Amino acid sequence: MKHYIIATAAVALGAQGALAENRIDTQLPNAPELAGYGDLTVGVRTLEMVNPDQIDILAIDPQAEKPAEWPRYDRPLTVEMWYPAAEGAEGDTSLQAYLRDGTTEVTLVGKAHRDAEPAAGEEAYPLVLISHGYPGNRFLLSHLAENLASKGYVVASIDHTDSTYRTQAAFGSTLVNRSLDQLFVLEQMAQKAADGGEFAGLYDAGNTGLVGYSMGGYGAVITAGGGVTEASVGYGWGGPHGTLGIHQAGSETHEDLFDDRIKTAVAFGPWGMNTGFWDAEGLAGVKIPMLFIAGSQDDTSLYEKGVRAIWENVSGVETALLTYINAGHNAGAPMPAPEESYYFNEDKGFNISEHYTDPVWNTARMNNIAQHFVTAWLDEHLKGDAEAGTYLDLVENSNDGTWSMNEDGTEKEDHSYWKGFPEGTAKGLVYEVKTPE
Known part of the structure; x- marks a missing residue:
C-alpha cells in the first residue's frame, strides 16, 4: 500500500508540473521518415551580437514632424546556435526560456549539449x-533547430529585439528591422566561421537557408527579394515617417538588400498579404526557391487571401506550398506548449498555451511533419541531395495517395502514397508545387 501511495503522489505532482519535462525532441510513432533525428551529436550555445548605428524606430514619434536626422542606436541581438558537436560530447541538455506571458521562465529539454565542442x-x-514571430523568441522553433543540427546543419536562431516576449514594442520596429536582423546575423556568422576561431571551417555561410515563422516569414520574403507595396510604406501604424521604404519594391535600397549567400527559404504562415504589404509586382522579385507552410484556417496571416496568395504570386522561382488542412496559424512552427503555459493570463486575456497549440492538430504531430518536409527541402537545395527531392514528388492531396505494396516490401505500380509516411498516416495534408512562369 505504501508503494501505491508514493506512486500516486508522484503522478499527482507530475500533473501539476513539478516533475514535468517540456521536451522539444518528441518523435511520435507515426512520424514521417525524415522527421527522425540524425546521427550527429548536437551542441548548443548562446551568442551575443550588436548591430551598430541602426535607426532607432522606437525613438521616432510618428505624430511629430519627420526628424531632420533619424535617431540611431546600437541594436543588440541574442542568437542561439545549434551545431554538430564532437562525438561523445556531454553537457547540460536543458534550455531556459520565457513563455508568451513574458514573465514566466521555464525549462525545456532536448538532446543538445550546452557549450559542447564543435565537430x-x-x-x-x-x-x-x-526567425521567430511577433512576439516570439529564439526557442520557439527549437524543435526544428535541434533536429536539423543532428543532420548536419549549423542553425542560428535569432531573438529579434522589440519583438520578443520580454521586449515586445511598437510593430514598426519589427516591420523595418526583421530582414535587416536576418542579414546582419548572416554576416556575423560568416565572420565567426572565417576568423580562425573554434567555428572555423564548421559551416559555410555562403550556403545558407532561412526559416521564418509569421513575422519571421514576412522578413524571409523581403530577404528573398520580395519588396513591399507603396501603400504599406505609408501606413500610419507601420514604419513611422516612411521608414519601411527601404524595403519597397523597386527601390534601390531593397535591390541592394539581397544577399546571394542565402540559397533558399522556408516561410511558415508568413504575414502581410492580408494587410496589403504584398502584391504580384513585389513578390515577383523573390529570387530564391521557397517552401511555404500554412494552416488552411490561419486567422492571423489568413490562408486564401494570405499565405496561399503570397505563394501564388511568387512567379520567378520554384516554390511549394504545404497545407495542414483545418490547422491555424501555429501549423508546424511552434514547439509543444510548455506545461507551465496552461493557464489563463488576465493581462493578456487568453490562455498562454494557445500561443503554441492548435485547436485541431497535435503540436508534436505538426512538428514531426514540418521536420520531415524542411529536411527534405533543405537537403535538396543546400546539400544537392537528389534523393531528398523524391520525398517532395507527391500526389497533391495526401488523402488521395494509394498504399500498394508487394509482399517483399517493394512498391507496386499503382503505389502513390506519400513517400516517408507510414501506411495510414498521410492524412489531412496538401503539397503543391509551382515552377517559374
Whole structure:
C-alpha cells in the first residue's frame, strides 16, 4: 500500500508540473521518415551580437514632424546556435526560456549539449537562420533547430529585439528591422566561421537557408527579394515617417538588400498579404526557391487571401506550398506548449498555451511533419541531395495517395502514397508545387 501511495503522489505532482519535462525532441510513432533525428551529436550555445548605428524606430514619434536626422542606436541581438558537436560530447541538455506571458521562465529539454565542442568535419555544413514571430523568441522553433543540427546543419536562431516576449514594442520596429536582423546575423556568422576561431571551417555561410515563422516569414520574403507595396510604406501604424521604404519594391535600397549567400527559404504562415504589404509586382522579385507552410484556417496571416496568395504570386522561382488542412496559424512552427503555459493570463486575456497549440492538430504531430518536409527541402537545395527531392514528388492531396505494396516490401505500380509516411498516416495534408512562369 505504501508503494501505491508514493506512486500516486508522484503522478499527482507530475500533473501539476513539478516533475514535468517540456521536451522539444518528441518523435511520435507515426512520424514521417525524415522527421527522425540524425546521427550527429548536437551542441548548443548562446551568442551575443550588436548591430551598430541602426535607426532607432522606437525613438521616432510618428505624430511629430519627420526628424531632420533619424535617431540611431546600437541594436543588440541574442542568437542561439545549434551545431554538430564532437562525438561523445556531454553537457547540460536543458534550455531556459520565457513563455508568451513574458514573465514566466521555464525549462525545456532536448538532446543538445550546452557549450559542447564543435565537430571537426571534413567539409563545412550548411548554415540555417531561424526567425521567430511577433512576439516570439529564439526557442520557439527549437524543435526544428535541434533536429536539423543532428543532420548536419549549423542553425542560428535569432531573438529579434522589440519583438520578443520580454521586449515586445511598437510593430514598426519589427516591420523595418526583421530582414535587416536576418542579414546582419548572416554576416556575423560568416565572420565567426572565417576568423580562425573554434567555428572555423564548421559551416559555410555562403550556403545558407532561412526559416521564418509569421513575422519571421514576412522578413524571409523581403530577404528573398520580395519588396513591399507603396501603400504599406505609408501606413500610419507601420514604419513611422516612411521608414519601411527601404524595403519597397523597386527601390534601390531593397535591390541592394539581397544577399546571394542565402540559397533558399522556408516561410511558415508568413504575414502581410492580408494587410496589403504584398502584391504580384513585389513578390515577383523573390529570387530564391521557397517552401511555404500554412494552416488552411490561419486567422492571423489568413490562408486564401494570405499565405496561399503570397505563394501564388511568387512567379520567378520554384516554390511549394504545404497545407495542414483545418490547422491555424501555429501549423508546424511552434514547439509543444510548455506545461507551465496552461493557464489563463488576465493581462493578456487568453490562455498562454494557445500561443503554441492548435485547436485541431497535435503540436508534436505538426512538428514531426514540418521536420520531415524542411529536411527534405533543405537537403535538396543546400546539400544537392537528389534523393531528398523524391520525398517532395507527391500526389497533391495526401488523402488521395494509394498504399500498394508487394509482399517483399517493394512498391507496386499503382503505389502513390506519400513517400516517408507510414501506411495510414498521410492524412489531412496538401503539397503543391509551382515552377517559374
